[in-house]
Amino acid sequence: MMDSSQEVKHPISLDLYSFGEGHFEKHHITNSEQIIPFLESEHKFWLNMPNLNNIDLLNEIKNIFDLHTMAMEDIINTQERPKVEIYDHFILIVVKMLYSRNNLADLEAEQVSIVIGKNYVISFQEHAFDIFDGIRVRIENPSGKIRKHGTDYFAYTLLDAIVDEYYSLLEKVTDKIEVLEDEIISEEKRVKLSEIYNQRKSIQLLKKVIWPTRELLSTLKKSESFLIKRRTLPFINDIYEQTVEIMENLEMQRESITTLVEIYMTNISLKQNEVMKTLTIIATIFIPLTFVAGVYGMNFEYMPELKWEYGYWFTWSIFLGISILMVIYFKRKRWF
Amino acid sequence: MMDSSQEVKHPISLDLYSFGEGHFEKHHITNSEQIIPFLESEHKFWLNMPNLNNIDLLNEIKNIFDLHTMAMEDIINTQERPKVEIYDHFILIVVKMLYSRNNLADLEAEQVSIVIGKNYVISFQEHAFDIFDGIRVRIENPSGKIRKHGTDYFAYTLLDAIVDEYYSLLEKVTDKIEVLEDEIISEEKRVKLSEIYNQRKSIQLLKKVIWPTRELLSTLKKSESFLIKRRTLPFINDIYEQTVEIMENLEMQRESITTLVEIYMTNISLKQNEVMKTLTIIATIFIPLTFVAGVYGMNFEYMPELKWEYGYWFTWSIFLGISILMVIYFKRKRWF
Amino acid sequence: MMDSSQEVKHPISLDLYSFGEGHFEKHHITNSEQIIPFLESEHKFWLNMPNLNNIDLLNEIKNIFDLHTMAMEDIINTQERPKVEIYDHFILIVVKMLYSRNNLADLEAEQVSIVIGKNYVISFQEHAFDIFDGIRVRIENPSGKIRKHGTDYFAYTLLDAIVDEYYSLLEKVTDKIEVLEDEIISEEKRVKLSEIYNQRKSIQLLKKVIWPTRELLSTLKKSESFLIKRRTLPFINDIYEQTVEIMENLEMQRESITTLVEIYMTNISLKQNEVMKTLTIIATIFIPLTFVAGVYGMNFEYMPELKWEYGYWFTWSIFLGISILMVIYFKRKRWF
Amino acid sequence: MMDSSQEVKHPISLDLYSFGEGHFEKHHITNSEQIIPFLESEHKFWLNMPNLNNIDLLNEIKNIFDLHTMAMEDIINTQERPKVEIYDHFILIVVKMLYSRNNLADLEAEQVSIVIGKNYVISFQEHAFDIFDGIRVRIENPSGKIRKHGTDYFAYTLLDAIVDEYYSLLEKVTDKIEVLEDEIISEEKRVKLSEIYNQRKSIQLLKKVIWPTRELLSTLKKSESFLIKRRTLPFINDIYEQTVEIMENLEMQRESITTLVEIYMTNISLKQNEVMKTLTIIATIFIPLTFVAGVYGMNFEYMPELKWEYGYWFTWSIFLGISILMVIYFKRKRWF
Amino acid sequence: MMDSSQEVKHPISLDLYSFGEGHFEKHHITNSEQIIPFLESEHKFWLNMPNLNNIDLLNEIKNIFDLHTMAMEDIINTQERPKVEIYDHFILIVVKMLYSRNNLADLEAEQVSIVIGKNYVISFQEHAFDIFDGIRVRIENPSGKIRKHGTDYFAYTLLDAIVDEYYSLLEKVTDKIEVLEDEIISEEKRVKLSEIYNQRKSIQLLKKVIWPTRELLSTLKKSESFLIKRRTLPFINDIYEQTVEIMENLEMQRESITTLVEIYMTNISLKQNEVMKTLTIIATIFIPLTFVAGVYGMNFEYMPELKWEYGYWFTWSIFLGISILMVIYFKRKRWF
Ligand SMILES: [Mg+2]
Ligand SMILES: [Mg+2]
Ligand SMILES: [Mg+2]
Ligand SMILES: [Mg+2]
Ligand SMILES: [Mg+2]
Ligand SMILES: [Mg+2]
Ligand SMILES: [Mg+2]
Ligand SMILES: [Mg+2]
Ligand SMILES: [Mg+2]
Ligand SMILES: [Mg+2]
Ligand SMILES: [Mg+2]
Ligand SMILES: [Mg+2]
Ligand SMILES: [Mg+2]
Ligand SMILES: [Mg+2]
Ligand SMILES: [Mg+2]
Ligand SMILES: [Mg+2]
Ligand SMILES: [Mg+2]
Ligand SMILES: [Mg+2]
Ligand SMILES: [Mg+2]
Ligand SMILES: [Mg+2]
Ligand SMILES: [Mg+2]
Ligand SMILES: [Mg+2]
Ligand SMILES: [Mg+2]
Ligand SMILES: [Mg+2]
Ligand SMILES: [Mg+2]
Ligand SMILES: [Mg+2]
């Protein structure tokens, strides 16, 4: 959302890429009316809106491309769930770009909306990230597939760039979990339970974003809009299958985490057992001995043993006897 | 439910809003027969029943609008599950307004029933809450969408007001869970397990209400009643998607709570470990020393060490030796 | 099941209610042949079999009404799962009446089978309970709906009476769980885990009975038998929705019980922690002091401190010093 | 599977039951060619293969009845999952007979395959068990249903005999679990956790066998093969419903076991709490007393109390005072 | 994936098996152009690519057989999820060969892609394993089914070889779990929790591979491509049913592991109980005795008992009395 209250007429600075078989031009747009002639061009064009700050521009875009009010609302409201909506003369795809500023636990989601029209693709980014740089390079390549195919293929390349990011995030999470796994099983380093749970959160967030993305790709595959050509379907299917694959891997990682928590808990219990055993061994050996020593520390006048010449040495033999019996008992119980 | 036994003919006091493109009138109804002429009007009208106390009035409304007996029963029985029923000449929507009087754990549900007819919308509230105040303001705005669209759009605005409340409740629950999360992970404040479970209960109640609401919106989207115009569908879809989004977030929060309980339990175990270790360290150091002291506190007549000049100091060296060995042992075991 | 071996011809004693718009007669049947003329009557009639003891009578009924062998078997076998079967000239509904003789944990199920024919309804009870008393009253009321509607509506009233019982059982379980919840959270009364599990069992049994009942009502709604009139559907739908509602509430109660068990377990752990802390505090304070006392209880001839004038008071200052340090340590650890 | 390497031509000894309305003959088959004339008979016949040892015979059967290679493979491979396969001129049903040689934990599965043809039923048993003895009796009864109905009804009686066995196994498991339940709740007898888990395993195995059986009966109900007559469907439906019922009961028993394990675990924790409390009470009472006794056991020359006439009695009053205070403290904490 | 940067034109060395009814030839291919004539042959042929190293060869294959770009990409990308894709003139099947180099915990997956064409089958292996050796033998057998049937049957034999491997892996996992089960229940050998979890991982990986394989076989069964003949369907169904069976067994093993972990945890708790009881018994017997001994070790001048002739023996009778009472108490509590 944006607050439009103190909005002034910003200067516009957009790049419009006009392309087609054997054709490529990059235009700098400073006024939204410059876009209109391209709508009638024989070439396709791509318009990237790097942010959603300029509400007036968004309204002009809405009018130029005749976008539905609810479509525009979905583009502007960055809390939307990923989805596809098939309108009569355009398709709206809302997806999420995921990235982590510092560490994995702070995954953030940036909304990217893609509008596919007859000869144009518009992409709306929540913030000006550089996620589409690779595509700018490919579009300038005269022999690449992008130039030959239609706007549906171009939209596919944008979606592909986003889904590729999911893959690399999945790998980061997987690596981090494997490190935790090694640390926990080797018991070499003290792991805090909250570190494990941070990974669980990352997985949760990834799933929350990828699940509806998978759904929208499935819908797109089955859509019968004239804007999606039959020969583009295998490409859409490919990223669809990637989202299925990622979901399955996330599920496996989630189970790994459950396992890690169980091992963690068991290690705590095993450590407590060890502490208890140490205490019990020492206490059960020495408490009876201390009692015996206490007995011969009593001050009764009539205690025959005290006067016996070998009393002291006999007492020591009792001490040793009790100790040895106890140690044998513990050995038998396999306490150490 | 109401007990109709000692019911007397109440004076009626209802507001009826007649509106349409370029038209707005607010009428004060004191007798249910005053409603009848509006049924034939070219304008739409909205009638809000602020409570369900006056059983006679409800019966008169039933007859004036020709509502089915079972429909009226659903309106009056405030234990209904949210649902939509498509009758021949009207649509009945039963939803729940959720609010918390004091704190989140005491969420209460007020039933709101909406009847959509050809040129009227009737809303029945369980109690006279002010949830539709915003709509009263919008209806008085001459250029707003409400005036231009039909009764289906008007019903949408009522539903939208209710679903918006779910969102704000979701946010309150989410905030509360995040506070608990911080308190539990930082271990700074003693959290009671019942506080965590109160949040779980709120989530449960929210889900119980929102799940069938989502279902009814989905049914409404697919209904083919003449009362729902095609151009209203995107609006209904929008609140439908909101309920999907809320359900997903509730599910995530529910998982967060499960995680919190696990961390809570682990903290208890870790604290117990620490207590046990403290006891074990002190006891295993001093119990053997006390035994040694006990030995030399025995009163045997023949104990050569007692007469040895350095016996006392030698005993101290034994005390120190045992202590140091024990401390080294515990250090190795990384007990502190 | 019954063993028909030593069966003798019982005297029959059945009530047959013949009714219709402006008509009501109660007949006492002592011979099954008395039923036959009613089959040709213009009025509807209801025949209630209060038990399944008289196998000959059941066979006569089977023949008079031309019931299928498998239908009769389902009526007699009281272990049937609730279900509806649509035959050509009649509908068989098998449901379960639930009741608790003493306490909730001993819920028992009595099978009730209902046969809906063109102008008759037969109900078969496993035992002679008084569950249909309310219906006997309503059928005698000349202006009630029962008289006007068909046999399908009459069957609905029987089912409604049974589903209403489920509601009251749900409420009893809910109340009992809330009492347990208060007792567990307040920790005032010792709750036994088996009490919690008894509630879980009641819920399990209720779900086992209501789940297929819900299913059969759904089937009944969608059946296209000429025996179910279109205008009866909203009534069937109403009890269908009640079973949905009850299932959802049972699910919530089941989750509450899971929560209660977790709180119960946590309370056990917290109590153990408290016990351990008490022991540890006392032991870690006094064990070192006892050691010091033991040292000065040794009988070495050369122990300079023993002769020192202030030795005793100095030792007390050591006792106090150790105690104070320990208390400070425990305070810092927030052990009390 | 069988190893056909050292197979010699076994003498064949099979019973073939030819039956029909008013007809019954038992034939002893010693050569597979004797079967061929019955295929053209106006009567139905049943052929039971008591084991799968004679591979030559199986091949002759395959050829006589024109069974598909894969069908024969399924009959011979006794690891098959229960299933039905509808071929053009026969139906193959593969089910599992369950039995326990010694105790429930050792449930074993014997595969039974049933081939339904136009006028024959062939049953293949993995081993020569007596599970179909009851059917041999019924087939000899001239007025029984078996003689009148077709081969589909006959196959139903075979399946019914097998499903009845599932019921009795379910009852055995249920009884065993109830005994365990009583022992665990009453805490009278030491139950080993592995006994509980043995029941879990039995349930797992029963479910593994019954689940696909249920599936195959459902398929059979909906099959449109000419070999299944319409009037047999209620009978198939009856055993189908029994499998549904058994599955539901198994699910309930599985939940009971989960509950039992939880109670078992809680009992362990409660016992540990009791042990800890006993230790803590004794230790926290006597450790301070022992300290006090230790103090007055010190040998300082200047200890005024030692000379005081009432010192000893005063010390005893300290002992008693500490003990009483401790007991009051523990009473307040409700430790005993 | 492979890095094609420093790729040079490798010499090719492939075996091509041309076969048909009464025909078998093995050709050694050293140049991809040698394959082309076989495409027009009346016989079928099988081409096995033992690895994916030679990117040029793969491109030539792509062109010779006219494979779709996305199909080739799926063959080369060895991270694909198992799947089937039906193209116009060929079917692409991607599956995973599973094997364990050292121990089960290190299961590795090798991708195998199978292309079924009109008169050819191409198999692509990630590495040159010998999994298809058995098939080479069978293809040389003149009377085998392989020669008579079409390319679909041949592809089935390849898939069958792979699914058979899953079975043997399942058996290895099952055996390992049973060993662990015996060790844990007998408590004879110390099992590490991580050993149990390694099995869980193997099961997870098997499921991850077999689940989509099952799906692809189901798709293949229902495909209506002209490349899959009707008479091959029972064979595909057979391996489909095997994957269902394996999945069910894996699920059972997964549950067994959950059970094992619970028993493992319980054993830890029981051991801790035993340790605690040992400590408590020793401590609660001797701590009071030591106190009594301490009392008569005090040095008060006025202690009448000390002078009593039988004081010492009376004290011993107190020691014995307390010990006996304690032992009786513990016996009653059934602590040993
Ligand atoms: Mg954002
Ligand atoms: Mg990609
Ligand atoms: Mg890993
Ligand atoms: Mg792919
Ligand atoms: Mg523990
Ligand atoms: Mg209410
Ligand atoms: Mg809204
Ligand atoms: Mg949070
Ligand atoms: Mg929206
Ligand atoms: Mg929208
Ligand atoms: Mg039956
Ligand atoms: Mg009963
Ligand atoms: Mg009711
Ligand atoms: Mg409650
Ligand atoms: Mg209702
Ligand atoms: Mg009602
Ligand atoms: Mg209703
Ligand atoms: Mg514990
Ligand atoms: Mg087969
Ligand atoms: Mg098979
Ligand atoms: Mg077997
Ligand atoms: Mg039976
Ligand atoms: Mg029971
Ligand atoms: Mg039945
Ligand atoms: Mg413990
Ligand atoms: Mg690909």
Ligand SMILES: [Mg+2]
């Ligand atoms: Mg690989």
Ligand SMILES: [Mg+2]
């Ligand atoms: Mg195989």
Ligand SMILES: [Mg+2]
């Ligand atoms: Mg096993």
Ligand SMILES: [Mg+2]
């Ligand atoms: Mg096979």
Ligand SMILES: [Mg+2]
């Ligand atoms: Mg658990």
